[in-house]
Amino acid sequence: MTNYNESSEDREGSGGAAPGRAESGENPAEFGAGAGGPRPSDADLFLSPHSDDVCFSLGDLAARRGAGTLLTVYSRSRHIAGPAAKAASVDEVTARRLAEDAAFAAACNLAVEDLELSEAPLRGHRPFELDGLAREVETLEPLLLDRIRGLAARRKPPDRPWLFCPAGIGGHLDHAAIMTAIARNLDKLQAIYWVCFYEELPYASSVLTRSIGLRRLAQTLPQFTLTRRHWEMTDDGKRKLDLVRLYASQFAAPPAHIAPFSPALYLAHAPHESVWTVQRRS
Numbered sequence: 001m002t003n004y005n006e007s008s009e010d011r012e013g014s015g016g017a018a019p020g021r022a023e024s025g026e027n028p029a030e031f032g033a034g035a036g037g038p039r040p041s042d043a044d045l046f047l048s049p050h051s052d053d054v055c056f057s058l059g060d061l062a063a064r065r066g067a068g069t070l071l072t073v074y075s076r077s078r079h080i081a082g083p084a085a086k087a088a089s090v091d092e093v094t095a096r097r098l099a100e101d102a103a104f105a106a107a108c109n110l111a112v113e114d115l116e117l118s119e120a121p122l123r124g125h126r127p128f129e130l131d132g133l134a135r136e137v138e139t140l141e142p143l144l145l146d147r148i149r150g151l152a153a154r155r156k157p158p159d160r161p162w163l164f165c166p167a168g169i170g171g172h173l174d175h176a177a178i179m180t181a182i183a184r185n186l187d188k189l190q191a192i193y194w195v196c197f198y199e200e201l202p203y204a205s206s207v208l209t210r211s212i213g214l215r216r217l218a219q220t221l222p223q224f225t226l227t228r229r230h231w232e233m234t235d236d237g238k239r240k241l242d243l244v245r246l247y248a249s250q251f252a253a254p255p256a257h258i259a260p261f262s263p264a265l266y267l268a269h270a271p272h273e274s275v276w277t278v279q280r281r282s
């Protein structure tokens with residue numbers, strides 16, 4: 001038995017309409033936990049494991065909401081597409097990728113922050129092996145929580161902003177470490193934020209990868225019920241594709257299709273983005 005709502009997902013996947021709107025009457029740009037959910041806030045926080053993850057996963061939502069902070073966690077990187085990759089130093093690649101973050105953030109009216117941590121290969125890890133996850137979480141957790149607490153101080157109570165956290169789909173060590181650190185502190189964080197877990201793209205554009213990732217998320221949060229919310233992309237994804245192309249360092253050629261940046265469901269669906277909201281079981 002799982003604690004996430006597959007039947008609701010099937011219903012969402014089959015229609016192509018915007019179920020967030022259909023189910024609750026909300027504007028998807030203002031979606032929240034129930035009617036009257038939180039509107040966009042300057043204290044909203046988008047956690048990006050690496051430069052590009054929030055854009056690729058939630059670019060349409062971030063542009064629609066137009067408020068908050070983009071916090072890139074493992075911002076030191078040597079990951080770049082094409083022949084330039086071999087010659088570039090970590091400092092050069094990091095600077096280029098942070099400049100891409102800055103352009104994306106400017107297009108979405110987000111503030112930018114980064115935690116200056118090194119991505120998994122620079123720490124000596126194979127990025128998709130999770131054997132060392134527990135140790136990585138121990139290292140990350142105090143640093144991440146400290147920065148989040150600092151950013152949360154900007155909110156104006158009783159304002160309760162959104163915290164958008166990666167779901168860990170794709171099994172990348174850095175994504176899984178952030179998801180686990182947030183999951184371990186979920187009750188404390190939910191007192192300050194509405195916390196949700198977003199489906200990472202392009203990983204979630206594979207049915208199998210997405211399914212494995214969602215199962216891992218549910219297993220990490222056994223005391224919580226997860227509910228999927230999604231919204232169709234503006235202009236069938238054209239707006240998001242423009243944002244994705246800001247990350248030119250990650251592509252040998254500019255991406256031409258939105259499909260890799262939309263979750264794959266079992267049934268036909270329109271280009272969309274998705275998060276899972278969490279509610280502790282009573």
Ligand SMILES: [Zn+2]
Nearest residue numbers: 049050053172
């Ligand atoms: Zn990533």
